[in-house]
Structures are given as C-alpha cells and as structure tokens.
Amino acid sequence: MAMAASDIETxxxxxxxxAQVEITDLAGDGxxxxxxxxxxxFAGKTxxxxxxxxxxxxxxxxxxxxxxxxLTTAVPN
Amino acid sequence: xSDTNARIGEIVKSNDVVLFxxxxxxxxxxxxxxxxxxxxxxxxxxxxxxxxxxxxEIRQGIKAFSDWPTIPQLYIKGEFVGGSDILMEMFxxxxxxxxISQAEIPTGN
Numbered sequence: 772m773a774m775a776a777s778d779i780e781t782x783x784x785x786x787x788x789x790a791q792v793e794i795t796d797l798a799g800d801g802x803x804x805x806x807x808x809x810x811x812x813f814a815g816k817t818x819x820x821x822x823x824x825x826x827x828x829x830x831x832x833x834x835x836x837x838x839x840x841x842l843t844t845a846v847p848n
Numbered sequence: 849x850s851d852t853n854a855r856i857g858e859i860v861k862s863n864d865v866v867l868f869x870x871x872x873x874x875x876x877x878x879x880x881x882x883x884x885x886x887x888x889x890x891x892x893x894x895x896x897x898x899x900x901x902x903x904x905e906i907r908q909g910i911k912a913f914s915d916w917p918t919i920p921q922l923y924i925k926g927e928f929v930g931g932s933d934i935l936m937e938m939f940x941x942x943x944x945x946x947x948i949s950q951a952e953i954p955t956g957n
Contacts, residue, residue, distance in 0.1 A: 818930060818934045819916075819928065819939070823915065823916070833918060834911065835917075
C-alpha cells in the first residue's frame with residue numbers, strides 16, 4: 772500500500788495550515804518517504820507532541836498504509 | 849486489552865531503559881529498530897529489549913499505551929521518549945546522552 776507524496780502534504784496542510792512541508796521519496800518507490808514539517812503550531816511542544824500532531828493529521832495511516840515516513844519537525848525561525 | 853496495558857506498564861516500570869522493537873538487538877528485523885540499536889550501542893547504555901514480533905498483544909498494545917503509531921519505541925525511567933526519528937535527532941543534538949546521564953543510568957562511555 773502506497774501513498775502519493777502530494778496526498779501526504781495535503782493532509783498535513785489541512786491540519787496545520789501554516790505548515791511548510793518538504794517531502795522526499797527516499798527509494799523512488801512511492802512507499803518510503805521522509806517529511807520535514809515546519810509549523811508555528813509546534814512552538815512550546817515536545818518532539819513527541821509535535822510528531823503526534825503530524826501523525827494525527829495523517830489520520831491513522833502512519834504505521835499502516837504509511838510504513839516508512841521519516842519525520843522531522845521544526846518551528847519557523 | 850487492559851491486561852496488556854498492565855503488562856507493558858510493568859515492563860517499562862521495572863527497566864530503566866527498555867526498547868520495544870522488531871527482532872532482537874543482534875538480529876533486528878526492521879531498519880528503524882536497527883537504527884535505534886546502533887544509537888543505544890553508541891551511547892553505551894545497557895538496555896532491555898522486547899521483541900514485539902514474538903507477542904502480538906504487546907505489538908498492538910504498545911501503540912495504544914503510548915498513543916504512538918509505530919515501533920520501535922524507547923522508554924527511559926518509565927517515560928516514552930520517542931521512536932527512531934526522534935531518537936536520532938536527540939542523539940545528534942546530544943540530548944539523549946544528557947537525558948541518560950541526568951537519569952543517572954550508567955553507560956560504558
């Protein structure tokens with residue numbers, strides 16, 4: 772089961788409208804991605820909480836449809 | 849379900865550092881688990897590991913326990929610290945080493 776990079780980006784932006792999302796298809800197979808997400812909504816939150824916000828945006832696909840999403844999060848400078 | 853939760857609670861309480869992973873430290877069955885083992889080995893900390901592939905209840909239950917959708921998951925002193933991405937970031941920033949030393953957990957380094 773694979774997901775298109777654009778779908779991942781759309782779902783993250785729907786939950787975190789100010790987010791800058793950079794997605795890389797790591798293996799070129801539409802199944803192993805890395806995502807770097809920058810949003811002001813991460814301010815003051817722990818890394819675990821920030822990642823949970825992104826996972827929530829992906830509506831339960833993480834760990835299922837999306838096996839391999841390497842995630843890094845940051846607050847805008 | 850609540851039994852599984854209690855079992856997991858007991859495991860994280862009775863081990864200072866415990867990793868829920870796929871496979872074993874010697875034979876990790878997943879790249880993400882393997883990455884965390886490499887980090888922990890580098891830090892030199894002694895840890896317990898639980899192979900979720902050997903226990904379907906824990907494999908599903910650990911996700912509910914921490915409200916975290918993926919495995920591996922590392923716990924230090926009973927607290928969920930993160931999965932492989934967070935641990936890599938913390939390791940690179942020196943935060944993981946700091947957390948372990950503040951928790952007064954001995955390392956080989």
